[in-house]
Amino acid sequence: MAVGSQTIRFFLGEELQEVRGLDTNTTVLNYLRLQAGRRGTKEGCAEGDCGACTVVVGRPVGDHVEYRAVNACIQLLPTLDGCQLLTVEDVRSSTGELHPVQQILFNRNGTQCGFCTPGIVMSLLALSQQTGPISTYERQLALVGNLCRCTGYGPILDAAQDVSEKIEGTPEQPWQTPAWNQLQRTSPLSIEVGEKQFFAPQSVQELIQLLDEFPQSILLAGGTDVGLWVTKQQQALDTVIYLGEIAELQTTAFDQKGLVLGAMATYQAALPLIAEHVPALGALIERIGSMQIRNVGTIGGNIANGSPIGDMPPPLIALNATLYLRNSSGQRALPLEDFFIDYGKQDVRPGEFVEKIHIPLPPKHSLFNVYKVSKRFDQDISAVCGAFYVQLDAMPGEGREPLIVAARICFGGMAGTPARAFHVEQRLQGNRWNEETINKARVMMDQDYAPITDMRASASYRLQVAKNLLRRFYLESYMDRGAARIDRQPAVSR
Ligand SMILES: Cc1cc2nc3c(=O)[nH]c(=O)nc-3n(C[C@H](O)[C@H](O)[C@H](O)COP(=O)(O)OP(=O)(O)OC[C@H]3O[C@@H](n4cnc5c(N)ncnc54)[C@H](O)[C@@H]3O)c2cc1C
Ligand code: FES
Ligand code: FES
The missing domain is CATH 3.30.465.10 (Uridine Diphospho-n-acetylenolpyruvylglucosamine Reductase; domain 3)
Structure with missing residues (x-):
């Protein structure tokens, strides 16, 4: 691989940053707070859960720039190479006026102690960069990664609604468009600082060469697992190969x-x-x-x-x-x-x-669904995740009871790996898609799985849920899709 550049270059707001010699495991949050003196971005959990550290990253994609909210606490700084990083400090206008997002949050009493507020402002700012109308559902999706311990979510969601009505699909950007050509590079990023190395190959071929040269290296994709090895397990990642440039x-x-x-x-x-x-x-x-x-x-x-x-x-x-x-x-x-x-x-x-x-893709006369069971609806890891696929010879509700031609059922949270329910599948195949078959198949879960008890669920709960999900999958096949789903309800009804 060609000798690469040692300098991480990105825009912080409108200002070009050229970072050399910094520990390659440095998170964006630590860079902001400890190097750049931008302390508006907060640290709550340091594991991507609370959203206090939310910043917006702009990345050129084709002929436009995509602005997206990310958690600065688990993002490694070198991954910002070629991007624009926006923090709450960039949101005010040059004359000191609050951005509409900030003003609306203030007007709606969407802030009390203020610790979560910069993160919420940045999530709403990212949402406001969307063109076209913004639905209630999209507003909720945009905010589930921002926890607030004092205000309550009603005023924050009210503010989000006002933001989408005010912006009306016309994004407002108080910052200047940076001179993106200043970030263009002729050689890939290849940093060495002390014992640590960070590579960002730009093609599959370069990646293959690097993996041959550094077989012990850690591959870094979005870093939402790897970032926590640094912030929670205090691991030193010596050689990292980042895949985001390929x-x-x-x-x-x-x-x-x-x-x-x-x-x-x-x-x-x-x-x-x-x-x-x-x-x-x-x-x-x-x-x-x-x-x-x-x-x-x-x-x-x-x-x-x-x-x-x-x-x-x-x-x-x-x-x-x-x-x-x-x-x-x-x-x-x-x-x-x-x-x-x-x-x-x-x-x-x-x-x-x-x-x-x-x-x-599932063929004709097939049914597929997947159910995630977790303690919270959003932003939570599954206790059990069950996925069901059956191939029938006709669709349910079309007259006769269909015959089950094939079945593939797989669960997460029920074994040491994602695991298929082979006994259940065998019990289903060749039989009629009816209540009797389902009841006989459900009990076969006892032969397929011996789950563990942990902080997410007990073994007996997991087994019971797995059996119930098969029944639910069956019942839903005779209903309008959605009738039995526990879908996201508006958190605040007006
Ligand atoms: C707050 C929070 C909430 C989460 N919620 C969920 C959730 O609801 N459900 C869920 O399933 N997960 C969840 N996760 C875990 C995580 O987000 C996912 O597993 C995510 O898909 C990991 O992808 P990544 O790109 O961030 O991987 P990374 O963290 O970059 O890498 C993960 C692992 O895969 C390896 N790797 C990455 N790409 C490749 C590749 N192309 N080839 C070989 N190896 C590779 C890395 O070396 C590393 O071992 C959550 C994590 C956080 C922090
Ligand atoms: S500090 Fe909690 S998500 Fe980053
Ligand atoms: S205003 Fe205090 S945590 Fe949200």
């Missing part, structure tokens, strides 16, 4: 056979395509973390992390997705379920990285 890994496409998602496709980037073709999967994605997490977190990272409670593997396994891995020996494809060998152990060969995921 355009080939970010593509999302729909072809005759299904959806193809590059490993670096973020949840938010992949959401429109997924929601269009597999709506139940889209609904699940909207419950992953918060907007700040989904703006940077990737589906590839969720899979590669190998967690038994990651939300994407159960539905993708139920849909029979294929995982593509690559190293210098070439590309390898395997059924996603075979990737998860044991708790903390995945089928990854030396120098391999996740390249893409292929998701076949």
